[in-house]
Amino acid sequence: MNLGIVGCTGAVGLEILKLIEKRQVKYNSLRLFASKKSLGRKFMMNGNEHEVEELKSDVFKNLDCAIFSVNSTLSKKYSVIAINNKCTVIDNSSAFRMDPQIPLVIPEINIDEINRTKSQIIANPNCSTIILNMVIGPINNINPIEKIIISTYQAASGAGLKAMIELKSQAKSFCQDEKYDTRIFGRQFLWNAFSHDSKIMSNWYNEEEMKMVNETRKILKNPNLKISATCVRIPVLRAHCESVSLTLQNKININEIYKILEKSHGVKILDDRQMGQFPEPIIVSKKNDVFVGRIRKSLIDDYTVELFIVGDQLLKGAALNAIQIYEIISKNNSLMTK
């Protein structure tokens, strides 16, 4: 398998490189691509030096699979070229997620979509969507979901490496009583929280909220699912939290919810009511699992369970999910047509 990593110097790209080494991901050859300004950067991986190449149209003819972590515009342009060269694409952008021909995949939840669609492009869902669905997907299989109300607490990493650097720089400015650098978010982020800075749509939800809504409907195969999200950024570096009120079709049984989540791959329950220990970004950062706690029967009615979910935005929210997809399709030769 000749593997290419497109956008290897961004926050997600760098995590992909770390995971390839850490998980001993198999490949014949590995090539790294980025924009011109990263040309010549070198990465040592498994004892071999890899030099960053410029992303160009002709690179795909020698690749079997490429993992893209670039913006939607670049993804759209180069994915078409890649698949015309019979190179399978795993795409982290939002470019193809809502295309009905293209599977939107969380391996633990709906890996079958890859074989069903036989698509050469596989879309990685939005980070908040993955973290949510890792927990609600298994519950939905046993007791179908009627309604979901979500409030997010999203980390800087969702806006990339520069956003993480800006947030940390604001802590330094605070200590030195200097003016804050606010180039990325246009506002003080330290000691602040703000509505997700994506575009407001015609229904007054923002783009991030509508990604959660539409992608969850697609993943759960329930186009009429009642779901609302409020997406908020908080000054945390790399793990997203989600407070979720989940109404099911049948009366909830909290023991059953626990049993479902205990058996779910990639999910870890942290719900220590005696010690007051529940999922937190500091605990979950750099962990592969999505953590869930504060699991309780809602005061609202007998059909609703309240949950607090935390996942590393860069790992399961992006890089890890993409690598898992690569690991699965690289065993499944039917997709690799060269």
Place this chain on the structure above:
Amino acid sequence: MNLGIVGCTGAVGLEILKLIEKRQVKYNSLRLFASKKSLGRKFMMNGNEHEVEELKSDVFKNLDCAIFSVNSTLSKKYSVIAINNKCTVIDNSSAFRMDPQIPLVIPEINIDEINRTKSQIIANPNCSTIILNMVIGPINNINPIEKIIISTYQAASGAGLKAMIELKSQAKSFCQDEKYDTRIFGRQFLWNAFSHDSKIMSNWYNEEEMKMVNETRKILKNPNLKISATCVRIPVLRAHCESVSLTLQNKININEIYKILEKSHGVKILDDRQMGQFPEPIIVSKKNDVFVGRIRKSLIDDYTVELFIVGDQLLKGAALNAIQIYEIISKNNSLMTK
């Protein structure tokens, strides 16, 4: 009116002193009380020096009104002594809030409760409860509330001055690559978020969540109101945010919601969808008004409106609400029985 401020050196007490000067609050005499370790501290107010006295049982015989910002145990002990000495008490603790004989007052929402009950103790609601009810109270008067689902984003100030200092000290430790001081919260708070550290109750909600639930039911005079809260602390200094999904009994009309909130005293709408400017802790800190934005018809159904509410926890969430109550009762001699 001989006024006493009990607990004048805490985060809320200090704000009360600032408000007394800023709002030119009227009094005959003003005395400041705190625990032994603050004895001798002096505050200049309106050109006069006030020295902190020790809180003792005999101080109330010369006071007409005392504003308490101390813990529940101290409030319970000294409030009884105060009213036995015909000194009206405005209490910021949770000691009396759920007592059916005692009014739980937000002046803009239910000031009538003071005259109705003729109670000599008046309870100030929990900070998150005040901020929530400032916005939902006026809506409830026009279109009664059926159900409320809240997720909070709570600032350090809710845990007092030492918590604010600890959070700021962690930014300094981050910059100097030193170990974090975690005495107050027992965990890293910088770059983190965690479930509110109050006790978990038998229904697995925490104490802060149940304060919001029970106090809101009392304020809205709706003991069976369907309401659920998830309370979370985030690394912000002094303003609380609340993401609220509010289901009403009649179909919502967004223009009507706007009109209700525009007319509500102490509420400010900040909902600029073009500029992407909504309420944020940094904007709302040190402001008297409770801010609301992201006002939108929910995707869930035609009866639900989604809101993002932010209020200064120390001002309208505590000190300002108490001072407003004092201003009202000091004009209303019927309560002042000396």
